[in-house]
Amino acid sequence: MARLQLTNVAKRYGNVEVLRDINLDIADGEFIVLVGPSGCGKSTLLRMIAGLEPISDGDFLIDGERMNDIRPRDRDIAMVFQSYALYPHMDVARNMGFSMEIRGAATAERTSRVAEAGRALGLDKLLERLPKALSGGQRQRVAMGRAIVRDPRAFLFDEPLSNLDAALRVEMRLEIARLHQRLGTTMVYVTHDQVEALTLADRIVVLNGGIIQQVGSPLELYERPANRFVAQFIGSPTMNVVAAAPDGASAVRLASGARILLPNHSGAGRAAELGIRPEHVDVVEPGTGDLDAVADVIEHLGSDTNVYTVVEGLGPIMARVRGNVPARSGDRLGLRIRPEHAHLFARDGRALAATGA
Amino acid sequence: MTATRTAATSGISRAWRSAYMRYLVEPYLYVGPAVAMIALVMLVPLVIGISYSFQSITLLKPFETGWIGLENYATLWRDAKFWLALENTFWWTLSSLTFQFALGLGLALLLNTQFYGKRLFQALVFLPWAVPTFLSALTWAWLFNPVIGPLPHWMAALGILSEPYNILGDPDLAMWGPVAANVWFGVPFFAITLLAALQSIPGELYEAAEIDGASAWQVFTKITLPFLAPMIAITVMLRTIWIANFADLIFVMTGGGPANATQILSTYVFTTAFRKLDFGYASAIAVALLGLLMVYAVLLLAIRRRFVKI
Amino acid sequence: MSAIRRPSPVLTFGKYAALAFYLIFALFPLYWLVKISITPDQLVFTEGTALWPSETTLGNFRTVIFHTDFLAYFGNSLIVSLGTAAATTLIAAGAGYAFSRFNFGGKRVIIALMLVTQMFPLLMIIAPIYKIVAAMGLLNSLTSLIVVYTAFNVPFATFLMQSFFDGIPKDLEEAAMMDGCTRFQALRKVIFPLTLPGLGATLGFVFTAAWSELLFALMLISRNEAMTFPVGLLTFVSKFSVDWGQMMAAGVLALIPSCLFFIFIQRYLVQGLTSGAVKG
Numbered sequence: 001m002a003r004l005q006l007t008n009v010a011k012r013y014g015n016v017e018v019l020r021d022i023n024l025d026i027a028d029g030e031f032i033v034l035v036g037p038s039g040c041g042k043s044t045l046l047r048m049i050a051g052l053e054p055i056s057d058g059d060f061l062i063d064g065e066r067m068n069d070i071r072p073r074d075r076d077i078a079m080v081f082q083s084y085a086l087y088p089h090m091d092v093a094r095n096m097g098f099s100m101e102i103r104g105a106a107t108a109e110r111t112s113r114v115a116e117a118g119r120a121l122g123l124d125k126l127l128e129r130l131p132k133a134l135s136g137g138q139r140q141r142v143a144m145g146r147a148i149v150r151d152p153r154a155f156l157f158d159e160p161l162s163n164l165d166a167a168l169r170v171e172m173r174l175e176i177a178r179l180h181q182r183l184g185t186t187m188v189y190v191t192h193d194q195v196e197a198l199t200l201a202d203r204i205v206v207l208n209g210g211i212i213q214q215v216g217s218p219l220e221l222y223e224r225p226a227n228r229f230v231a232q233f234i235g236s237p238t239m240n241v242v243a244a245a246p247d248g249a250s251a252v253r254l255a256s257g258a259r260i261l262l263p264n265h266s267g268a269g270r271a272a273e274l275g276i277r278p279e280h281v282d283v284v285e286p287g288t289g290d291l292d293a294v295a296d297v298i299e300h301l302g303s304d305t306n307v308y309t310v311v312e313g314l315g316p317i318m319a320r321v322r323g324n325v326p327a328r329s330g331d332r333l334g335l336r337i338r339p340e341h342a343h344l345f346a347r348d349g350r351a352l353a354a355t356g357a
Numbered sequence: 358m359t360a361t362r363t364a365a366t367s368g369i370s371r372a373w374r375s376a377y378m379r380y381l382v383e384p385y386l387y388v389g390p391a392v393a394m395i396a397l398v399m400l401v402p403l404v405i406g407i408s409y410s411f412q413s414i415t416l417l418k419p420f421e422t423g424w425i426g427l428e429n430y431a432t433l434w435r436d437a438k439f440w441l442a443l444e445n446t447f448w449w450t451l452s453s454l455t456f457q458f459a460l461g462l463g464l465a466l467l468l469n470t471q472f473y474g475k476r477l478f479q480a481l482v483f484l485p486w487a488v489p490t491f492l493s494a495l496t497w498a499w500l501f502n503p504v505i506g507p508l509p510h511w512m513a514a515l516g517i518l519s520e521p522y523n524i525l526g527d528p529d530l531a532m533w534g535p536v537a538a539n540v541w542f543g544v545p546f547f548a549i550t551l552l553a554a555l556q557s558i559p560g561e562l563y564e565a566a567e568i569d570g571a572s573a574w575q576v577f578t579k580i581t582l583p584f585l586a587p588m589i590a591i592t593v594m595l596r597t598i599w600i601a602n603f604a605d606l607i608f609v610m611t612g613g614g615p616a617n618a619t620q621i622l623s624t625y626v627f628t629t630a631f632r633k634l635d636f637g638y639a640s641a642i643a644v645a646l647l648g649l650l651m652v653y654a655v656l657l658l659a660i661r662r663r664f665v666k667i
Numbered sequence: 668m669s670a671i672r673r674p675s676p677v678l679t680f681g682k683y684a685a686l687a688f689y690l691i692f693a694l695f696p697l698y699w700l701v702k703i704s705i706t707p708d709q710l711v712f713t714e715g716t717a718l719w720p721s722e723t724t725l726g727n728f729r730t731v732i733f734h735t736d737f738l739a740y741f742g743n744s745l746i747v748s749l750g751t752a753a754a755t756t757l758i759a760a761g762a763g764y765a766f767s768r769f770n771f772g773g774k775r776v777i778i779a780l781m782l783v784t785q786m787f788p789l790l791m792i793i794a795p796i797y798k799i800v801a802a803m804g805l806l807n808s809l810t811s812l813i814v815v816y817t818a819f820n821v822p823f824a825t826f827l828m829q830s831f832f833d834g835i836p837k838d839l840e841e842a843a844m845m846d847g848c849t850r851f852q853a854l855r856k857v858i859f860p861l862t863l864p865g866l867g868a869t870l871g872f873v874f875t876a877a878w879s880e881l882l883f884a885l886m887l888i889s890r891n892e893a894m895t896f897p898v899g900l901l902t903f904v905s906k907f908s909v910d911w912g913q914m915m916a917a918g919v920l921a922l923i924p925s926c927l928f929f930i931f932i933q934r935y936l937v938q939g940l941t942s943g944a945v946k947g
Contacts, residue, residue: 052841054380073847085838089860099846102856146846383850384769391762391821392777398818399784402795409794464689467682478686480933482693487929489879491897492918495904496696505703505911507716541696595786602788605881609901626790627882636794643791650786 002062002153002186003028004049009058011044011210018044019210022058026188031180033189035197036207036233042190045207046156049188050079062153073102078147079156082163084139086131092142093118093127099150117145121175137168144179154186161196173199194234198222206230228273228349237278237306240317244274244344252344256313258290262339267352271344280341281319283307283327289334293317295327309333409640416634429641438617438625439642446621446646449532450601456540458593461547468548469555486545494609497538501525525611528618535606535619543600547592554588555581594657598650622646697922704728704915711911727916736891737917740899744878745924747809747895751816751877752870755824758817759869760862763828764854768837781822789819790882797886807893812884816877824869831865832858871932875925896921 009022019041026032034042047053049060051072060067067075078099086095094101096117097110118124121141131139140160147155157176161169177200180187191197197204198218206213206221206229214226218234225231231239244260246269247253251261254274262268286292293309296316305325308318319335327333344352413425433439468479485493500506501523509521524530558581566576604623607613613620613628620628622642630639703711704727706720714720731737766774796815797806805811835858843853881897888894894902900917 050841050845052844071849072841072844073849077845079842079845081838081842083836083838085836085842087839087843087857098843102847102852146842150846381771384765384771384774387761387765387769388771388777389761390758391825392780394758394818394821395781395784398796398815399792400780402792402799403787405795405798406791414794414798460689460692463685467685467689470682472682472686478690480930482689483933484697484926484929485693487875487925488697489875489897489921489925491879491881491901492700492921493696495900495914495918496700499703499911499915500696500699503716505711505716506699507718510716541692544693598786602790604790608882623788623790626788627793630790630794630797631882631886636798639794640791643788646788647791650788654786 003064004154004186004188005059005061005064006045006049007059007061009045009048009060010056011041011048011053012056017210019048022212024205024212024215026186029184029186031187031189031200031202032205033191033197033201033203034205034207035191035194036213038192040207041210042192042207043158046079046158046188046190050077050156051075076153077156078150078152078154079158080143080147080160082159084131084143084163086139086142086146088131091128091130092123092134092145095131095142096145096149098146113149114145117149120148121145136164137172140164140168140172141175144176148179148183152185154188157187157189157191159191160189161191162193176200194236198234204234206233208233225343225351227351228275228345231275231343231345231351235277237318237320239275239277239343240281241273241275241345242314242317244271246271254291254314256291256311258314260290260337260339260342262342262344264340265342265344265352267344267346270346270352272347273345275343275345276337277341278306278318278320280338281317282336282338283319283321283325284334284336286332286334289336291317291335291337293333293335295329295331295333297329298325298327300324307333309335311335406640407644409636410644412637414636415638416636425637429638430645432638433641433645438620439622439645441617442620442622442625442642443649445532445617445619446601446623449536449607449619449621450597452532452536453539453543453600454593454597456536457543457547457596458589460540460544462551464544464548465551465555468552483545483549485541488542490542490605491609493538493542494535494606497534497541497606498525498610501534526615528616531611531615531618535610538606538610539600539603542606543596547596550588550592551585554585558584590657590661594654594661597657598654601646601650622649700915700918700922703911704919706912708910708912727912728920731913731916731920735903735913735917736894736899737896737903737920739892740894740896741920743809743894744896747812747816748874748877748924750809750813751820752874754813754817755820755873756828756866756869759821759824759828760866762821762825763830764832764858766825766829767832768840781825784822793883793886796883800887807888807890809893811887812895815883815887816880819880820873820876824873827869827872828862828865831862831868834865835861868932871928874928875932878921878925 004024004026006022006024009019010017011019022045024032034045036042044053048055051067051070055068062075062077087098090098093111093114097114100110100113114127115124118127121144123138123141123145126134126138126142131142134142140163143160160176161172164172173196176189180200189196189200198221201218203215203217204221205215208229214221214230216224221230221234225234228241232241243255244252247259248268250263250265250268251259252268252271252274253259260274282289291311291314293311295307296310297306297308299306299308303322305321305323306318307321307325307327308316311317317335346352410429411424411426413421413423413428415421464482468475472478488496500508502525503509503521503523509518509523512518512524513521518524525534562580562584563576566580571579601621602623604621604627607619607621607624608627611619613624623646626639626643626646629635629642633639702719705723705725706714707722707724707726710720710722765771766778800806800811800815803811839857839861840848840850840853843857844850848856879897880895881901884895884898885901888898891899891902900914900921903917904914
């Protein structure tokens, strides 16, 4: 049970600043996901929380106690590594019980805790195997078991699912969600996969270029991205963003000449770009929508259809439509933008607040 | 008093315990013993050795010790034995290296193919590398001895020698004795390094070449050799230096004789230091050898930068 | 199927002829050493050049072991080689670990210095070493040999150990530290068991190198009772150069420890000889 607080934390390697002005208050029991493109500093931040990387500047507190100079072993935090980092020369049981062994726990207690965790993870028949005799998914479970057995104050996950195939990834994602429900322990989870972020997190921290872009619940990030980076990073397929110029107080004009009315949007007067998620673009008869487009590629997903189009003078726009669309490459289409879901961005990329939302 | 001291101590220990300090200090604890050892036993003596070359230090003449400037080098310049040793060093290194490389490359190519009993074969042909050098030297010296060794008789039978005699006693042929021992001892090293390089060539390249219709010879010259080139360059350079410095075989087999026919610079250094106990002159020869090797290394690196693109 | 190129019979024959050549070239000298060592004295001069003696004996080995000082030389060499191997491996493991796991100021300089020590003629320092050892009163002591050999072998052994540490993921000791180990505990409980093969290989390489060293031992040891095997054998050769059988029996004895270690480290030869690629 732990509250983690980062205040003005920074990380420098020599003169290179990889993280700066990190302020984050993680409540007890919260599931926080750090997400961002590779090289954004998310893993470094996690390793600083773990104590594996020294903190260059600022303070890191667990339950109000400053941790900057406390060794990893004394922080009482467990971590699941991307490579799992199972000890190759120890069997599954010893791997899972290693932290208790180090702390000098009684053998009987250790055995029962390992057995319990093994049962919970479906590893009870594998306890005497060496890691090399396990499949990827089983290794992943052992790595989680190793973290569970010691009952730590907080769990850290460093891209734990990235070495698994797609089906296993979904299964393990659910497993982790269940684990959090059952234990209620604070968890910090690093991933570059936004689906994992959206499905697991209480709150998501989006990082880019060593700076926190936005902190918020999955829905907040999806509906009210703070800037263009977050808007395009969160949500799949990626949000369409096109250049736009103010046209009156409540409308913008696009490069193709189309005028989009945004009656409830107070930022229209300062807009430089308009963003619209593909699922908020409707495909209509040519000439009846906001934009006239030519279909480029149609992807039929069964439940949905991805329609990649090109709008003359504007460039590519993608629409995602429920069900099936009988369109073909080269067809002329009309596109309608749902104004209540449009996002406007200023010249510096910051989102302009939408009223009424 | 007590109060200030406690405060000072706790300040230090807090700084020491801080994660950042630990992070900074730790590697030096691990690397320290190695650095100390190398500095004290190799680098300091190296500097002292260079300084010896400007002094007169002969243990047999303890009263003539002192700084003499470049006198040792002047003597060196006039020393016919030095120039002979220099020439011998060149031939010793060149012939040893050529045979080691040619045979080593052949062995590496063989070991890169499949055949029955390969593991055992590899262990056996690499065995000479494990034989202590002094024993390699003695073994080959004995092989060249007509009383107990077969080689003189075979060479006589082949018409290379007029009669079975010991070539180690013949000034014209003596150098071939240590060279033979050196080749025998050194082939495994070349074979191993080249084999490692061969095995690092991606198999897809060979498959692609085969699909493109390349002949075996084309594959060798267009793929294998270019890939091996950087490894060959670095191995040859390091090996040249190593062989030029390698005095054991010659010292044991011929002691530099007969009539200095096998004296190379490194054996000259050793015999001058060991037999004459003339440390000043020995150091001057050693510095000259070091200088030559450095010139060689710089030249080779320059050539390499020019021709090898990887 | 027939489209796949099969090697011609000529090529196949050439390949096996080459294999045979290398095998004979590598093993014949050793065969000869063993052959003479088991030839009775009285037959050496008459059958010295025959491929196999008409009679064999182990008498030469008996004489060498029980009536000469070789057992003492053997013991001295064993002490020096084992001492050197242990000290070198310990020191090199530390340095190799630091090179593998840390970035620290001066790392490049230290690595460069280590490479330099592999390049310059070691004989350059034979005179200074002699004077220093003599000044310390350590001539004829095995300790001085161990110290000198250790320094000679540390650079190569460090590069070797580094390559072994590089093969162990850094995650493992981080996981151990998260599990509550100090760095030292992580080293002892997680890294050490995984480096055992590497430590063994390094021990083997260094042992072999120390077992072979002749010139510095010749310079620093002159008293019979402190002689290592190479020095003793060479002295024996110059004093009794007619006892062929005994000399070769001694040679075979000198070969045994090297060969044992060779079999042990065979698997690591490629790694060893290519790491740094600096030592024979």
